[in-house]
Amino acid sequence: MSDALVYDFDIHADPELLADPHARILDMLQSAPPVFWTPRNGGGWVILSHAANYEASRDTETFSSEFVPPEQMKALLASLPPGAPHIPLPVPITLDPPEHTKYRQPLQKVFSPKTIAGLRDSIRALAGELIDAVKADGHCEFMSAIAEPLPVQVFLKMLGLPLDRLPEYRTIVKEHMEAIDSDRAGSMRRLQRIAAAMRDVVLDRKENPQDDIISMLWKIEIDGQPTTLADMENYGVLLFIAGLDTVMNGMGLAVRGLAMDPELQRKLRADPKLIAEASEEMLRRYTFTVPMRIVRKEVELAGAKMMPGETVKLFLPAADLDAKEFPQPDKYDLDRENNVHIAFGVGPHRCLGSHLARVEIQVLYEEVLARLPEFRLDPENPPVFHGGHVMGIESMNLVWDV
Numbered sequence: 393m394s395d396a397l398v399y400d401f402d403i404h405a406d407p408e409l410l411a412d413p414h415a416r417i418l419d420m421l422q423s424a425p426p427v428f429w430t431p432r433n434g435g436g437w438v439i440l441s442h443a444a445n446y447e448a449s450r451d452t453e454t455f456s457s458e459f460v461p462p463e464q465m466k467a468l469l470a471s472l473p474p475g476a477p478h479i480p481l482p483v484p485i486t487l488d489p490p491e492h493t494k495y496r497q498p499l500q501k502v503f504s505p506k507t508i509a510g511l512r513d514s515i516r517a518l519a520g521e522l523i524d525a526v527k528a529d530g531h532c533e534f535m536s537a538i539a540e541p542l543p544v545q546v547f548l549k550m551l552g553l554p555l556d557r558l559p560e561y562r563t564i565v566k567e568h569m570e571a572i573d574s575d576r577a578g579s580m581r582r583l584q585r586i587a588a589a590m591r592d593v594v595l596d597r598k599e600n601p602q603d604d605i606i607s608m609l610w611k612i613e614i615d616g617q618p619t620t621l622a623d624m625e626n627y628g629v630l631l632f633i634a635g636l637d638t639v640m641n642g643m644g645l646a647v648r649g650l651a652m653d654p655e656l657q658r659k660l661r662a663d664p665k666l667i668a669e670a671s672e673e674m675l676r677r678y679t680f681t682v683p684m685r686i687v688r689k690e691v692e693l694a695g696a697k698m699m700p701g702e703t704v705k706l707f708l709p710a711a712d713l714d715a716k717e718f719p720q721p722d723k724y725d726l727d728r729e730n731n732v733h734i735a736f737g738v739g740p741h742r743c744l745g746s747h748l749a750r751v752e753i754q755v756l757y758e759e760v761l762a763r764l765p766e767f768r769l770d771p772e773n774p775p776v777f778h779g780g781h782v783m784g785i786e787s788m789n790l791v792w793d794v
Contacts, residue, residue, distance in 0.1 A: 397696055399428040401438060402779075403682065403705065404570075409779045414678055417710050418722055427696040436703035437687075437696065442714035442734070444694040445706050448685065450739035452488045455685035455704055457741060459486065478622050479580050480587045482630035489740050498612040499627070499744055502550075502605055508747040515546055515752055519759040527763060530794040531770065535787055539643040543752050547635030551628075552604025553593055564589055565636045569780055586632050587625040594624050605631065638681065639749045641784025642735075645678035646671060646753055647760065649724065651769045651790055656724070661761050670726055671753045676733035677724050679712040680783045683737060708734055709783060767792040 401420070403409070408416040426441035439445050448455045460468070460481075469479065484495035501507065519542055526532035544562065548555055568582045594606055601607035609627055610619055650657055660667055685704040690697070698704070712733045713721040725731075736743035743749070760767075769775065770789035778786050 397425055397427070397429050399424040399430060399438075400432070401428070401430045402432040403438075403781070404433065404779045406779060409783075410777050413777050413779065413783050414709065414713065417707075417713055421710055421713060421715070421721075425695070427694040429696070434703070436705060437698060438705045438707050439693070440707050440710040440714070441694060442711040442717035445708060445711040445734065446738055448693060448704065449683075449706060449734070449737060449741070452492075452740055454687065454689055454691045455706075456488050456688045457486055457492070457685060458488050459684075459686050462487075462491065477584055478587070478625055480583045480622075480625040480629045482583070482633065483623075483626040485630055485741065492740055494614060495627075496740075496744065498609070498614070502608060503744050503747055505747045508751050511546065511550070511748070512751055512755060514549075515542075515755045516759060518542060518545060519756055520763065523759055523763045528794060531789065531791045533787055534647060534790050535640070535644055535785055538756070539640045539647070539785075542756065543639035543643065543749075544636050546748075546752065547631075547639075550605055551631060551635065552597060552602055552606045553590065557589075561589060561632070561636055565633055568633060569637055569782060583629050586629045590628050590632060591625075594621070594628060634743075634745055638743075638782050639745070639752055641680050641782050642675065642678075642749060643753060643756055644785035644788055645680055646674040647756070647790075648769070648775060648785065648788055649674050649678055650757070650760070651767055651788075653724065654766055654768070656726070657761065657766055659726070660757070664758060664761070666726065667757045667761070668754055669731075671750070671757055672733070673724060673726060673728060673731050675735040675753070676712045676718065676728075676731050677721075679709040679733060679735040681735070681737070681743075682707055682709070682781045682783065683741065684781065705781075706737075708737065765792050765794075 401424070406416065408419070421440055424440060427437060427439050427444050429435065429437055439448055465481070484492045487495060522538045522542055526537050532538070540562065544558055545555055548558065553561070564586055568579070568586065571578060571582065597604070597606045598610050601610065606624070606628070609624055612619055614623060656670070660670055683706045685706060687698045687700055687702045687704060690699055712718065712735060715721050718728070718730065736746035736749070767790045770791045773789040775788040776786040778784060
C-alpha cells in the first residue's frame with residue numbers, strides 16, 4: 393500500500409474530532425486522501441468523498457454488510473451445544489440482498505411515511521412537555537433534558553417496551569456503541585445482553601398482542617414461515633440500537649446548529665414554514681452516522697486498492713461536506729440549490745427509520761422555536777462531543793433570557 397494513502401485517524405479518540413467533529417471533518421477533506429487507510433482500531437479504510445461513499449454504499453456485492461458470511465454463521469450456530477443461548481444478529485442491517493430484502497420488507501409498513509405521520513401529534517405533545525419543564529429555568533443540559541428522552545420515549549412506545557427501564561436500556565446501548573471497534577469479539581455478548589433485556593416483553597406480546605412493533609413482528613412470515621423467537625431477537629437488537637441512540641445525536645447536533653445562529657432562529661420564528669427545509673440543510677451540515685462494510689472482492693476505489701477481508705467505514709459526515717458535491721459546504725445555506733444529502737445513507741441499506749427521524753427533528757425545531765426565546769450555547773460550559781459510528785454530543789448547555 394502506498395504511504396500516500398495512509399492517514400492517522402482514530403474515529404473514537406481523535407482529539408480534534410472530539411473538540412469539534414465537523415470542523416475536523418472539513419479539515420480532513422482538505423488534508424487526507426478521498427479514501428485512506430488508518431492503522432487505528434485494527435486498521436481499515438475510511439471513505440471521505442461523496443462520490444466514493446455513494447458508489448460503495450450501492451455496491452453491496454463488493455462492500456458487504458455480512459461481516460460473518462451466512463454459511464459461516466449457520467455453521468457456528470449449528471456447532472453450539474443444545475440449549476445454548478441464541479446469538480442475535482441485527483437484521484436486516486447485517487445482511488446483503490436478496491436476504492436483506494426479505495427481512496427488511498416486513499418493517500417497511502411500520503416505518504412508512506403514513507404510519508409515522510400518525511405519530512406526529514404525540515411526538516409534538518412530548519416535545520412540548522419536555523421543553524416547558526425547563527423553560528422557566530433559563531438554561532438546560534439539552535441532551536439529558538430533551539434530546540435523549542424525546543426520541544427514546546417515542547421509540548420505546550412504538551416497540552412496546554416499558555418507559556421506566558429507559559436508563560437501563562440506554563446504558564446497554566451506549567456500552568455497545570462505544571465498543572464496536574475495540575471489542576468485536578465481545579459484540580455477540582453485548583447483543584445477547586440487549587436481547588435478554590427485551591425478552592420478557594417479546595415473549596409476553598406473543599400471547600398478549602398490543603398495538604406495537606413487537607406484537608406486529610410476531611404476525612409476519614419470513615419465507616412463508618411464522619416468526620421465531622430467534623427472528624424476534626434479531627429484529628429486536630437492531631431496532632433497539634437504532635431507536636435508542638441514533639436520532640438523539642442528530643437532534644443534539646441540529647439544535648447546536650440553531651443555537652450558534654441567532655439570525656436563523658429569527659428567520660424560522662418569523663416563517664415556520666421554512667422549518668422542514670431548514671432541518672434538511674442541518675442534516676447535511678451535521679451528518680452523524682458512519683456505517684461499516686467489509687470488502688468481499690478486490691477493488692479499486694478513488695485510487696485505493698482494497699483487498700477481501702478489509703474493513704471500510706462509510707464516513708457519511710464527510711460525504712455531505714464534500715465541496716465537489718456541495719459548494720461552500722461549511723456554509724449553512726437555506727437556499728442551497730442541491731441539499732440532497734446522504735445523512736441516512738443510500739442504496740439498499742438506506743436508513744429504515746429516516747421518516748421517523750425527519751419528523752422528530754422537524755417537530756423538535758417547531759416546538760423549541762415556538763416555546764423558547766432566543767437560545768445560545770452557554771459560554772461557560774462548551775459542548776462535549778463523542779466520536780464513533782454515530783458521532784454526536786455527550787452534553788450541551790443552552791441558555792436563554794427568562
